[in-house]
């Protein structure tokens with residue numbers, strides 16, 4: 001099922017690249033981060049070329065909840081404790097500025113994108129978590145930012161407490177993105193869709209050659225704005241980020257809906273906002289998070305969201321279901337800046353967690369300043385080559401264990417299913433002639449067989465029965481049941497087998 005955003009607007013695409021070209025700045029990826037960079041840079045008069053593998057905003061930006069907020073869960077007490085008050089302050093200020101910047105773009109370019117200011121709340125229904133919320137309130141106040149502890153937040157159920165940030169916002173992310181595209185083209189920028197970056201090489205004159213699936217682009221600067229940085233070496237982002245999948249439903253109800261944006265303080269996550277759709281106000285409920293590539297089922301994902309909706313809106317009807325993947329760094333701070341020390345003039349913005357609306361604007365401003373040679377006071381917070389001690393050792397251990405399992409241990413274990421045990425409309429890994437083969441049987445029994453080894457760095461894939469995809473537990477690449485690559489960092493399809501002949 002499409003996301004509400006994709007369903008409520010026509011797809012936007014541009015011609016794909018049809019010849020070799022030269023440009024000042026090549027941006028790889030036309031999501032909110034890439035297009036925000038392109039918008040600012042074309043306004044400054046640079047010759048900018050954006051290439052995109054899919055249609056505009058079709059992947060991450062078209063599947064977000066689109067909350068524009070500096071309240072990234074309960075984050076500021078963690079940041080203060082782990083990295084000090086100055087860094088926590090600057091992170092918060094940068095994200096607050098991003099809200100203003102987005103509004104400024106919307107006003108300057110007259111983008112009709114349903115932008116509305118709303119209060120944002122992180123709430124709890126558990127007495128045992130009130131202390132944690134109060135600690136967050138104190139930390140945010142100590143950073144000089146106004147916030148409030150409240151015990152009523154307008155939700156249709158009682159809460160024990162919440163921290164409220166006023167004047168946060170929400171919008172329709174694709175309407176905003178399409179508005180950016182119009183301004184980029186008006187300013188002389190070029191956008192090519194269905195054009196995939198495959199490789200990047202430094203040329204003899206210190207420019208870069210970008211190899212795409214179509215033609216070649218020569219550029220002075222490159223901004224890697226793909227969902228996951230696709231160049232493995234140097235950069236090594238695959239050693240310091242993982243992907244998390246979360247699920248969203250949009251429901252229709254006759255009951256009156258609330259007006260704010262909300263998220264729970266701890267697991268299980270429930271996130272709420274409303275959105276306009278064909279003259280109605282729908283409720284969006286998000287949650288069901290798990291590491292991408294870990295086994296999941298309908299009940300643990302969409303199922304819990306639908307149960308939650310029924311508790312408070314018994315008449316609710318699910319109109320949309322969709323899911324999304326977010327890149328999360330080990331210290332929970334995005335990576336923004338130079339891609340690697342050995343790659344001057346190549347920049348990256350990634351690891352926005354689930355807060356890409358503001359983080360993408362922060363990232364675009366930092367990178368535009370770097371290209372223009374201006375100092376940006378927030379650059380140090382997000383430095384992509386940082387070597388801070390990781391304060392989040394649990395995540396670090398999890399990632400190492402997961403990668404070792406999928407690269408080595410699981411590959412050597414015998415498969416625990418055989419061909420006949422796989423039901424129609426389901427999939428699994430089996431063994432044929434001592435080789436692992438990924439099998440999916442469609443609802444009519446047609447067989448699709450793939451080599452279940454990720455084309456990124458070779459981890460063993462796992463079957464995702466909710467979406468009928470092969471997902472990678474190492475860094476979150478995904479492939480359709482027929483082997484077609486859907487999500488990076490991998491960009492090649494899986495090898496397939498023809499078992500029916």
Ligand code: FES
Nearest residue numbers: 454456457472475
């Ligand atoms: Fe890296 Fe699969 S995504 S090995």
